Amino acid sequence: MVERQGIRGLVAHLILWVGIAVVAFPVYLAFVASTQDAASIANGQMSLLPGGHFLETYTRTIFVGTSGSTREPVGVMLFNSLVMALVIALGKIAISILSAYAIVYFRFPFRMWIFWMIFITLMLPVEVRIYPTYKIAADLNMLDSYAGLTLPLIASATATLLFRQFFMTVPDELLEASRIDGAGPLRFFWDTLLPLSRTNIAALFVILFIYGWNQYLWPLLITTRDDMQTIVIGIRKMITTSDALTEWPMVMATAVLAMLPPVLVVIVMQRLFVHGLVETEK
Amino acid sequence: MQKQSVFHSPLLPFLLIAPQVGIVLVFFYWPALQAVWQSFLLQDAFGLSTTFVAFENYAELLQQPEYFNAIVRTFAFSALIAGSSLSFALLLAVMADKPLRGVGLYRTLLIWPYAVAPAVAGVLWMFMLHPSLGVLARGLRNMGLDWNPLLNGNHAVILVVLAAAWKQISYNFLFFLAGLQSIPKSVLEAAAIDGAGPMRRFWTVTFPLLTPTIFFLIVVNIVYAFFDTFGIIDAMTGGGPAKSTETLVYKVYLDGLLGGNLGSSAAQSVLLMVIVIGLTAIQFRYVERKVTY
Numbered sequence: 167m168v169e170r171q172g173i174r175g176l177v178a179h180l181i182l183w184v185g186i187a188v189v190a191f192p193v194y195l196a197f198v199a200s201t202q203d204a205a206s207i208a209n210g211q212m213s214l215l216p217g218g219h220f221l222e223t224y225t226r227t228i229f230v231g232t233s234g235s236t237r238e239p240v241g242v243m244l245f246n247s248l249v250m251a252l253v254i255a256l257g258k259i260a261i262s263i264l265s266a267y268a269i270v271y272f273r274f275p276f277r278m279w280i281f282w283m284i285f286i287t288l289m290l291p292v293e294v295r296i297y298p299t300y301k302i303a304a305d306l307n308m309l310d311s312y313a314g315l316t317l318p319l320i321a322s323a324t325a326t327l328l329f330r331q332f333f334m335t336v337p338d339e340l341l342e343a344s345r346i347d348g349a350g351p352l353r354f355f356w357d358t359l360l361p362l363s364r365t366n367i368a369a370l371f372v373i374l375f376i377y378g379w380n381q382y383l384w385p386l387l388i389t390t391r392d393d394m395q396t397i398v399i400g401i402r403k404m405i406t407t408s409d410a411l412t413e414w415p416m417v418m419a420t421a422v423l424a425m426l427p428p429v430l431v432v433i434v435m436q437r438l439f440v441h442g443l444v445e446t447e448k
Numbered sequence: 449m450q451k452q453s454v455f456h457s458p459l460l461p462f463l464l465i466a467p468q469v470g471i472v473l474v475f476f477y478w479p480a481l482q483a484v485w486q487s488f489l490l491q492d493a494f495g496l497s498t499t500f501v502a503f504e505n506y507a508e509l510l511q512q513p514e515y516f517n518a519i520v521r522t523f524a525f526s527a528l529i530a531g532s533s534l535s536f537a538l539l540l541a542v543m544a545d546k547p548l549r550g551v552g553l554y555r556t557l558l559i560w561p562y563a564v565a566p567a568v569a570g571v572l573w574m575f576m577l578h579p580s581l582g583v584l585a586r587g588l589r590n591m592g593l594d595w596n597p598l599l600n601g602n603h604a605v606i607l608v609v610l611a612a613a614w615k616q617i618s619y620n621f622l623f624f625l626a627g628l629q630s631i632p633k634s635v636l637e638a639a640a641i642d643g644a645g646p647m648r649r650f651w652t653v654t655f656p657l658l659t660p661t662i663f664f665l666i667v668v669n670i671v672y673a674f675f676d677t678f679g680i681i682d683a684m685t686g687g688g689p690a691k692s693t694e695t696l697v698y699k700v701y702l703d704g705l706l707g708g709n710l711g712s713s714a715a716q717s718v719l720l721m722v723i724v725i726g727l728t729a730i731q732f733r734y735v736e737r738k739v740t741y
Contacts, residue, residue, distance in 0.1 A: 174646070178543040185540040186557045189617060192572040193564075195583060199575065210581040265468040272461035273454050280465060287476045288728075293675045293697050294720045297704045297713060298479035298486065306474075321475040326468065338453050351455040380565035382679035383701070398565045402683050405571065418575065421568050428563035436556060440622060443562075 193425065200224070200419035207414045219415060227419040232404050240420050243397040246315075247379055248427070250396055253316040254378030255371050262325035263363065267355055269326075270333040271341070281330075284323045292318060292384055300387050310391045319384060324446050325370055331445075332366050333359070369442030372435050376428045397424045480721070486714035505715040514691075515699075515716075522674060522695040525609065529677070530669035533613035534662070537620030542650070544621075545628040555625070562618040566611075567679035573611035574684045597685070601692030604685045608693050611684065612677050620665055627661030628654065667731045671724065696720055 195214075199207055202217035231239040268274075269281050292299065299318050308314030336359065344354045385396045395403070401420045406412050432439050490501040509515050544554050561569075576584045579596040588595040597603040631654060639649045678697050681687060687694035687702060694702070700720065704713035 175546065175548060178546050178548055181543045182540060182548075182554045182558075185536070185543075185617075186554065188536075189558060189561055189614070192569075192576055192614070195576055196572050207581055210586060212581070212583060214583070261468040261471065265465040268461040268464035270451060271454050272457065272464075274458075274461040277461075280469060283477075284468060284472060287472055290476075290480065290721055290724060291675050293678060293700075294717050294724065295476075295479040295483050296700065296717070297710060298482035298717075299475060301482070302474065302479055317471060318475040321471045323472075334451070338451060341451075341453050345453075351457060351460060354455075376563050380563075380567075380679075382565065382567045382682070386682075387705075398567050398679070401571055402567055405574075405683075414575070414581070417571065421571055424568050425564050428565075429560045432560050432563040433556060436559070439559075443619075443622065444626065 193422075196418040196421045200415050200422055202415060204413055204415050223415045223419045224423075227416045227423070232413050232416050238392045238395060238400070240397060240400060240423060242393055243395050243400040243420075244423060244427075246394060247396040247398065247424075249312055250315050250381065250385070251375045251378035251427075253312060254319050254381075255374035257316060257320045258322070258325050258374055259367055259370055261320065262323075263329050263360075263367070266326050266329035266333060267359065270330055271351065271354075284326050286323075287321060288323045288327070296383060296387065299384075303388060308388070310389055310394045314388050315385055315394070315396075316378075319378065319381060325374070328366065328370060328445055329363065332363060336362060365438070365441070366445070368435070369438045369445060371442075372431055372439045373442040373446055375431055379428045483714045483717045483721075486710055487718045488711075489714075490711050501711075505711045506719075509712060509715050509719070517691075518694060518696050518699050521692075522697075525605070525612075525677065525695055526670045526673035528605075528609045529612045529616065529673045530666055532609065533616040533669060534620055534665060536613070537617050538624050540617070541621050541624035541628055542654075544625055558621050559618040561615055562622075564615055565679060566615060566676050567683040569611045569615040570608075570680035570683035573607060573614065577607055577610075599689055601689055604689055604693050608677065608680055608684055611680050612673060615680075616669060616672055620669070623661055623665055624658070627658050631657050664731070667727055671727060674720075674724070696723075 198214060198216050199212060200223055201220040202212060203219055206212055227239075228241045228244075229239050231242075265280075265284065269277060303309060303314045303318060306314075308317070340358055341354060344358055349357065380398060381396070382398055385399050386402075389395055389399065397420065401417060401424055404412065404417045404420060487505050488500060488502055489498045490504065540558060544551055544558070548554075564572075574582075576582050577588075577595070577597060579585055579598055585595050594600075595603060597607045635653055635657070636649055639653050644652065674695070675697055677695060678701070681693050681695065681698050682701075685693045687698050696716065697720065700713050700716045703709050703716065
């Protein structure tokens with residue numbers, strides 16, 4: 167900033183490129199492995215340059231799947247992951263924006279009680295109450311269903327708090343104005359508040375989509391049928407204990423496919439992603 | 449904190465809030481209470497009868513050296529993961545905070561690992577460092593190191609820490625960069641005029657002003673190391689070899705699932721809740737105070 171950059175600038179560039187290399191190398195290697203034949207990987211003689219099996223491996227992974235372990239094509243798993251991530255993101259946003267609206271714009275008995283009741287859920291991730299939640303999902307007949315996969319993960323307060331925070335900054339005059347225009351509470355919500363919340367909704371969507379896509383422990387317990395697996399679970403099951411049977415090119419192709427959607431979301435919607443990350447952590 | 453002008457309606461607010469309250473009650477409070485209740489019960493080996501044993505599960509748990517080891521191990525994991533990831537991310541953020549060409553590109557290239565699932569990160573690192581087929585493991589072997597995370601506990605720990613820290617770099621980097629950019633440039637210029645070189649400026653001005661960010665990130669990283677490493681551990685080591693990578697959360701999972709010891713698993717869950725609430729409380733206390741020196 168004060169001194170001329172010169173050599174120091176060069177060092178900074180260098181360090182940043184080393185950082186990028188460290189961050190990218192494992193993923194590059196996964197991609198390279200997914201384009202080579204299984205035998206050379208199993209021998210530990212893998213080359214560091216892409217091989218010629220790209221199309222073959224990926225079509226087999228997506229449409230056929232590994233024969234021994236998961237028995238389902240990865241395409242099915244991708245679909246399950248997509249449904250799970252979308253339902254979690256949209257569901258959480260929908261129920262949170264409604265309850266935040268009620269808490270900020272209405273006076274009703276037990277208002278603060280309910281607010282605290284929702285707030286406390288922030289503190290305990292699903293990992294902590296995993297078996298009781300599992301039992302309840304089983305009692306409600308939700309094993310191996312999309313409802314069971316998603317509903318328990320929707321039960322948290324991050325989004326509610328974010329919307330509450332945002333609604334508090336919306337000027338009171340807007341409410342007065344639409345009231346003079348004869349708008350009721352639902353009309354005000356739909357015509358004024360929802361359009362104003364667009365950026366926050368989009369940012370939250372990015373964060374929650376990634377959160378939903380990357381879930382591991384809960385889907386691991388709740389899904390027993392192969393055709394309900396998400397891709398993150400599927401990949402784990404492809405790695406068999408006896409190394410000889412693991413089809414590494416397909417495992418790595420699955421890893422690449424599992425990373426692609428959320429990583430694309432982050433890169434394409436970078437601004438919203440950063441906004442959402444900073445907002446939800448406040 | 450409330451709005452001056454509000455709507456009045458006897459029924460509507462309850463309708464609006466019903467979906468969230470319903471889900472929270474069924475999938476949060478009910479299971480959380482069950483966990484607490486179950487932690488006071490003892491089930492026989494066949495699940496045929498249960499008896500109320502008050503704090504016996506807790507007492508037994510706290511006497512087990514095994515549980516004590518898991519606690520120490522989990523905090524050691526947290527320290528290693530937070531320490532390595534934070535320092536690397538801080539170095540990168542300080543570099544990216546300089547007025548360089550292409551900083552926007554650097555940022556994009558550094559933040560995307562946030563989106564990689566922990567379990568997938570585990571698989572990637574396992575593949576690189578797998579004793580028989582890993583590319584990096586081959587290198588280590590050539591250097592004369594007998595690298596084998598499948599048999600050597602310390603190697604397994606290093607493996608899990610590497611994967612976990614790798615995944616967390618982007619998150620830490622983003623928050624460090626935001627923290628650095630909020631430091632007023634005038635302060636740094638004043639220090640420069642007083643003759644402080646870049647290193648000195650960093651340690652006497654930038655670093656102290658960054659303490660709120662650092663503190664916030666330490667708490668976040670500890671919570672991350674507690675919970676989000678589950679996927680990494682399950683994909684890489686399954687808690688082994690010889691329990692060397694069995695953290696508290698992983699132990700809850702194993703004891704409940706494979707061991708079938710639900711009472712003990714529930715007691716562990718409750719203790720975990722207490723630890724997390726403690727950590728969150730520390731975080732909130734800090735958020736209130738906004739410490740800078």
